[in-house]
Amino acid sequence: MSDETRITAYRDGPLVVRGPFRLEDQDGGEIDPGREVVALCRCGRSRIRPFCDGSHKLVRFSAPSTREDRRIAARPAD
Amino acid sequence: MPVLPVSRGPLSAALLAALSGPAPGLDDAEALRDVAVPSPADPFADEDLQLALYCAYELHYRGLDGVDAAWEWSPALLALRGRMEAVFEAGLRALVPDVGPAPSAEDVDLAIREIAAEDAPGLSQYLQRSATIDQYREVLVQRSAYQLKEADPHSWAMPRLYGAPKAALVEIQADEYGGGRPERMHARLFADTMEALGLDSDYGAYLDRIPARALSTVNLMSFFGLHRRWRGAIIGHLALFESTSSIPNGRYAAGLRRLGRDDEAAVAFFDEHVEADAVHENLATVDMAGGLIRQDPSLAGDVLFGARCLAELEGAWTGEVLAAFEAGRSSLLHPLERTPVAA
Numbered sequence: 001m002s003d004e005t006r007i008t009a010y011r012d013g014p015l016v017v018r019g020p021f022r023l024e025d026q027d028g029g030e031i032d033p034g035r036e037v038v039a040l041c042r043c044g045r046s047r048i049r050p051f052c053d054g055s056h057k058l059v060r061f062s063a064p065s066t067r068e069d070r071r072i073a074a075r076p077a078d
Numbered sequence: 079m080p081v082l083p084v085s086r087g088p089l090s091a092a093l094l095a096a097l098s099g100p101a102p103g104l105d106d107a108e109a110l111r112d113v114a115v116p117s118p119a120d121p122f123a124d125e126d127l128q129l130a131l132y133c134a135y136e137l138h139y140r141g142l143d144g145v146d147a148a149w150e151w152s153p154a155l156l157a158l159r160g161r162m163e164a165v166f167e168a169g170l171r172a173l174v175p176d177v178g179p180a181p182s183a184e185d186v187d188l189a190i191r192e193i194a195a196e197d198a199p200g201l202s203q204y205l206q207r208s209a210t211i212d213q214y215r216e217v218l219v220q221r222s223a224y225q226l227k228e229a230d231p232h233s234w235a236m237p238r239l240y241g242a243p244k245a246a247l248v249e250i251q252a253d254e255y256g257g258g259r260p261e262r263m264h265a266r267l268f269a270d271t272m273e274a275l276g277l278d279s280d281y282g283a284y285l286d287r288i289p290a291r292a293l294s295t296v297n298l299m300s301f302f303g304l305h306r307r308w309r310g311a312i313i314g315h316l317a318l319f320e321s322t323s324s325i326p327n328g329r330y331a332a333g334l335r336r337l338g339r340d341d342e343a344a345v346a347f348f349d350e351h352v353e354a355d356a357v358h359e360n361l362a363t364v365d366m367a368g369g370l371i372r373q374d375p376s377l378a379g380d381v382l383f384g385a386r387c388l389a390e391l392e393g394a395w396t397g398e399v400l401a402a403f404e405a406g407r408s409s410l411l412h413p414l415e416r417t418p419v420a421a
């Protein structure tokens with residue numbers, strides 16, 4: 001494996017991080033993931049944030065794997 | 079190494095009697111020819127058949143105490159195992175006659191998720207809300223048939239794969255085996271949980287108490303894992319297994335905490351699976367199963383077949399355990415001694 005870090009957005013699921021990384025809280029304290037490859041919560045409903053616990057399935061979280069664009073088109077002026 | 083279990087009918091009696099003696103020579107494929115293999119209506123509930131098959135497969139894992147190691151590749155034993163497997167496979171095909179349209183590499187995660195969504199939460203919810211500590215101990219005993227060799231049946235698939243799906247499988251398995259730390263190996267964490275609940279964590283210690291339906295779920299993995307032709311099915315099995323793990327394991331841990339067992343030894347196995355399998359699910363469905371189908375689209379049906387067979391056998395097992403608990407019965411062939419109530 002190269003020393004490149006890869007973050008993969010899985011459809012309707014978490015962000016999976018592979019490769020070297022350091023996970024921190026906002027004060028710079030390390031959050032130890034305890035494993036090489038981690039899944040970061042993307043639905044906001046995990047009980048072990050920032051890690052994924054599968055809750056996205058219970059809440060039917062939906063998000064594409066690719067970049068999404070839900071910006072509302074500007075309304076034409078009245 | 080497990081000691082030879084007690085037989086449960088004429089088939090297992092004949093097999094176990096044979097295993098107690100020396101293996102026949104490599105030129106003797108006929109030694110067990112006269113051993114009859116039954117064709118019951120539900121082979122997965124047949125104690126005799128499932129125990130005999132479990133013992134035949136165990137020769138490829140850690141073996142059985144006092145059994146001549148040469149039995150593993152005895153043509154006579156492989157011939158008998160093949161006849162048992164024919165019944166097993168016919169039973170699977172009856173349960174899962176049609177998997178529907180084969181998914182593409184890009185859609186297999188959705189197809190697996192659809193099967194996972196049908197997973198009845200019955201047993202995990204019961205454990206979370208109502209189970210006693212003795213019922214937890216029974217579930218651990220039942221699960222020990224697999225969990226003390228957790229991940230091993232899927233490792234058979236490794237040399238049969240190449241490229242991306244192999245890399246994904248190895249990534250999952252490395253985590254299952256503790257990422258280089260034996261004390262974090264999932265089978266070890268399970269043994270710790272057994273011990274924390276006052277159970278014997280020796281490999282195979284409870285085989286005589288474990289009913290056919292629990293053994294059938296392990297035989298399913300061994301059957302798919304040991305046959306290269308079923309490599310698609312063992313991959314589909316693992317993909318669904320990883321997809322139906324995080325949430326139930328969270329419930330198992332919550333139930334133990336409800337019972338006052340928040341100690342690391344008791345809950346670490348379940349907590350670890352919540353987090354680990356939330357990672358594995360994605361690797362298993364998208365990278366591993368999707369990767370395999372991308373290389374060989376003809377395996378897509380087998381991937382779904384493996385997943386569906388898991389759902390069927392697992393559902394039948396949890397249904398049987400739950401029915402016993404709800405009726406106030408033991409789910410084991412022979413009940414455990416009750417845990418002494420702490421003063």
